[in-house]
Amino acid sequence: MRVKTPQGEIVDLMTINLGPSHPATHGTLRLFAALDGETIAAAVGEMGYLHRGFEKMVEQGTYQQVLPFTDRLNYCSAMMNNIAFCKAVERMFGVELPERAVTLRVILLELSRMIDHLVCNGANLVDLGALTNFWYFFNPRERVYQIWERLCGARLTNTVTRIGGMYRDTYPGFEQDVLAVVKVIEDAVTEVLGLIERNRIFIDRTRDIGTVGAAEAISAGWTGPCLRAAGVDRDLRKDEPYYGYETYEFETVLGTTGDTFDRIMVRMYEIRESAKIVRQAVARLKPGPVNTADARLSLPSRNQVYHDMEALINSFKLIYEGVRPPAGECYDAIEAANGELGFLIVSDGGTNPYRIKVRAPCFTQWSHYPGMLTGSMVADVASSLGSINIIAGELDR
Amino acid sequence: MSAAADTACPAIQAGLTAEAILALLAPLGGAKDPADRWGLTVIVPREQLRAAMQLLRDGETTRFDLCLDVAGIDYLGYPDWRGPRFAVSYPLKSTVFRHRVTIKVQVDEDDASVPSLHDVWSSCDWAERETWDQYGIVFAGHPNLKRLLNHHEFVGHPLRKDYPCQKRQKLSVNDPMVDQLQAKLRALGYEILEQPAVTPGMPLTQKEIAK
Amino acid sequence: MVYKPVPATAAAPEVNLGDAFVTTTVDAVVNWGRRNSLWPFPFGTACCAIEFMGMVSSMFDVSRFGAELVRFSPRQADLLIVAGTVTYKQAPVLRRIYDQMLEPKWVISAGACATSGGFYDCYCTVPGIDEIIPVDIYIAGCPPRPEAFLEAIVQLQKKIDRENRNERAIIGGAA
Ligand code: SF4
Numbered sequence: 001m002r003v004k005t006p007q008g009e010i011v012d013l014m015t016i017n018l019g020p021s022h023p024a025t026h027g028t029l030r031l032f033a034a035l036d037g038e039t040i041a042a043a044v045g046e047m048g049y050l051h052r053g054f055e056k057m058v059e060q061g062t063y064q065q066v067l068p069f070t071d072r073l074n075y076c077s078a079m080m081n082n083i084a085f086c087k088a089v090e091r092m093f094g095v096e097l098p099e100r101a102v103t104l105r106v107i108l109l110e111l112s113r114m115i116d117h118l119v120c121n122g123a124n125l126v127d128l129g130a131l132t133n134f135w136y137f138f139n140p141r142e143r144v145y146q147i148w149e150r151l152c153g154a155r156l157t158n159t160v161t162r163i164g165g166m167y168r169d170t171y172p173g174f175e176q177d178v179l180a181v182v183k184v185i186e187d188a189v190t191e192v193l194g195l196i197e198r199n200r201i202f203i204d205r206t207r208d209i210g211t212v213g214a215a216e217a218i219s220a221g222w223t224g225p226c227l228r229a230a231g232v233d234r235d236l237r238k239d240e241p242y243y244g245y246e247t248y249e250f251e252t253v254l255g256t257t258g259d260t261f262d263r264i265m266v267r268m269y270e271i272r273e274s275a276k277i278v279r280q281a282v283a284r285l286k287p288g289p290v291n292t293a294d295a296r297l298s299l300p301s302r303n304q305v306y307h308d309m310e311a312l313i314n315s316f317k318l319i320y321e322g323v324r325p326p327a328g329e330c331y332d333a334i335e336a337a338n339g340e341l342g343f344l345i346v347s348d349g350g351t352n353p354y355r356i357k358v359r360a361p362c363f364t365q366w367s368h369y370p371g372m373l374t375g376s377m378v379a380d381v382a383s384s385l386g387s388i389n390i391i392a393g394e395l396d397r
Numbered sequence: 398m399s400a401a402a403d404t405a406c407p408a409i410q411a412g413l414t415a416e417a418i419l420a421l422l423a424p425l426g427g428a429k430d431p432a433d434r435w436g437l438t439v440i441v442p443r444e445q446l447r448a449a450m451q452l453l454r455d456g457e458t459t460r461f462d463l464c465l466d467v468a469g470i471d472y473l474g475y476p477d478w479r480g481p482r483f484a485v486s487y488p489l490k491s492t493v494f495r496h497r498v499t500i501k502v503q504v505d506e507d508d509a510s511v512p513s514l515h516d517v518w519s520s521c522d523w524a525e526r527e528t529w530d531q532y533g534i535v536f537a538g539h540p541n542l543k544r545l546l547n548h549h550e551f552v553g554h555p556l557r558k559d560y561p562c563q564k565r566q567k568l569s570v571n572d573p574m575v576d577q578l579q580a581k582l583r584a585l586g587y588e589i590l591e592q593p594a595v596t597p598g599m600p601l602t603q604k605e606i607a608k
Numbered sequence: 609m610v611y612k613p614v615p616a617t618a619a620a621p622e623v624n625l626g627d628a629f630v631t632t633t634v635d636a637v638v639n640w641g642r643r644n645s646l647w648p649f650p651f652g653t654a655c656c657a658i659e660f661m662g663m664v665s666s667m668f669d670v671s672r673f674g675a676e677l678v679r680f681s682p683r684q685a686d687l688l689i690v691a692g693t694v695t696y697k698q699a700p701v702l703r704r705i706y707d708q709m710l711e712p713k714w715v716i717s718a719g720a721c722a723t724s725g726g727f728y729d730c731y732c733t734v735p736g737i738d739e740i741i742p743v744d745i746y747i748a749g750c751p752p753r754p755e756a757f758l759e760a761i762v763q764l765q766k767k768i769d770r771e772n773r774n775e776r777a778i779i780g781g782a783a
Contacts, residue, residue, distance in 0.1 A: 221520025
């Protein structure tokens with residue numbers, strides 16, 4: 001394509017397509033770029049290749065049936081989506097969860113955050129050519145999956161929470177397993193940091209690449225680690241604490257410039273902060289119920305069902321019809337691994353959700369990405385794309 | 398890299414109460430939405446949307462600098478609903494203050510159009526495209542109102558309540574996106590002298606795709 | 609010099625060569641080679657692709673079955689692993705990638721979504737990739753465990769073993 005540049009030169013631009021099935025696009029993103037030599041003159045992005053109709057499908061079923069769908073939003077940290085959705089519905093009901101359920105959710109949230117960061121950074125480093133780190137990160141992640149399996153039977157798509165609590169209590173030895181795996185993850189992080197933090201090649205390929213400053217990031221609607229990498233100290237766990245996060249001791253990790261290096265490092269150090277939270281939460285874990293006693297949400301015990309007519313009816317109602325949140329509209333969010341994960345739920349008082357809108361953190365990140373590439377090199381496309389952590393399931397829903 | 402040591406950013410401050418935000422928006426015709434019983438949703442008339450949003454973003458006491466999302470809602474068949482058919486919700490948040498608000502505009506089916514906010518928050522650009530794609534609500538003034546989630550041969554708007562869930566639509570050829578790229582180049586100050594001879598990109602006639 | 613014919617032995621002359629020969633069919637040799645050096649192209653779109661990564665990683669280690677050389681170019685691969693949901697927007701891309709792969713080629717459809725659309729019975733999802741391309745092995749599960757992926761590869765190897773060159777030429781339309 002022959003063009004006249006703003007400087008008045010006449011050049012031939014080459015157009016290339018990256019994706020939608022390109023290893024660096026992690027599946028389903030498409031980037032269409034015009035190149036001037038090795039520099040990207042302009043790029044446009046496309047999405048929707050994994051649009052599976054989450055928002056239409058959930059209107060067809062009950063609130064409980066939404067949970068398996070939420071697993072498949074951000075499938076690198078499925079439990080976070082479960083918890084975020086349950087928290088939003090529980091907020092509509094106005095129920096308080098028992099202490100053990102809350103602490104368990106904190107442990108699961110933070111472990112999910114850790115493995116999400118592991119996958120993101122591991123894959124990002126592969127894009128930069130550092131394959132070894134991928135194995136260093138994937139082995140501890142498999143160990144977390146083993147805990148997930150013992151906890152709920154599934155490795156990836158867990159559906160571990162229920163509206164009003166958890167699917168079930170933990171297995172004996174859960175605490176030891178968690179503490180052991182946290183140690184393994186921390187070791188892996190230390191090892192990888194040792195390999196990359198002062199590595200000339202790594203620094204040259206990430207420093208001042210894909211820089212997004214604070215003002216730009218805020219206008220683009222970025223949240224989470226990508227926003228913190230630009231030096232904006234915002235974390236829902238600190239700003240609008242839920243699940244008692246204000247009582248845990250941890251720090252938010254901040255970057256300075258908002259380049260790829262900062263984004264990778266923010267994630268690395270956040271893994272360590274999450275490890276701190278997990279340790280504190282495990283220490284607090286006391287025996288107790290993991291579901292609320294609220295009859296609108298929780299199934300009665302088997303014993304009650306067999307001996308009490310009311311409980312039997314309630315059990316039938318909950319299973320055949322499901323829960324009925326009060327009519328109205330509610331937006332609720334948590335700090336997910338990628339940023340603010342929000343659910344806008346519109347209820348008509350019935351058993352099926354009337355409308356659920358997911359506020360996916362990577363949507364804003366991906367929408368800003370093509371613009372961010374203008375003027376950068378083709379070789380940096382993959383590294384900066386990996387560092388904003390786009391998960392197609394959540395992006396396209 | 399240090400853990401929150403060199404914080405360039407001040408700590409979050411308390412922010413406005415719901416009443417104060419409502420009082421601020423009242424001259425622009427803002428009214429509290431009774432449906433949101435958990436947070437604060439303000440319904441703003443469509444004509445005042447841009448003014449209200451600019452006020453909320455730039456006001457010294459409000460500083461709602463994050464527009465988190467643009468969410469369409471279709472009230473067709475909502476029990477006892479008498480209002481307009483569509484609504485668009487904008488959950489806003491401030492990185493300076495600890496306050497949130499959701500702004501909502503309601504539009505009728507035969508005039509489903511809302512002023513675009515792509516120049517107020519750049520995050521609205523694609524979010525509005527998605528809402529147009531899914532609900533058919535036009536964002537007046539949007540520079541590139543194309544489908545985002547569904548393919549370019551799609552007809553209709555799938556999240557409308559009257560779109561059957563299983564009505565599938567096949568795609569024969571992917572969007573080459575040359576027009577978008579050229580628009581972007583023009584916006585950056587380039588002048589296109591020659592159209593590409595072959596359409597770059599992926600189009601290939603897919604005979605077998607429709608079985 | 610009087611010409612003396614070599615006395616005819618009872619068996620064929622190859623016998624003199626001892627164990628240096630193995631007789632087999634062309635099919636068996638070719639299939640043996642193909643079976644043990646599958647080069648997969650991962651068409652991973654969604655959650656199942658994460659489990660594909662799990663299969664490649666050291667815990668499950670697909671290299672034990674000779675299929676670890678993941679290629680991201682369809683022209684260098686002979687095994688297409690479709691892991692994840694395929695939408696109508698994605699369908700032409702998948703079809704094109706399949707067309708670009710050279711014969712012989714096999715397809716594994718991994719997971720409920722690729723096999724049948726999974727629980728996304730919706731306006732945008734293809735109800736099974738066999739609407740678009742032929743599939744050799746289906747894997748159940750949402751997502752399938754990495755062991756199931758390995759099992760699929762073993763099954764495919766068995767299938768390749770039974771393959772007949774001439775048949776394949778007819779079916780695949782290539783020599
Ligand atoms: S089969 Fe299940 S895990 Fe696999 S892509 Fe589909 S939804 Fe995801």
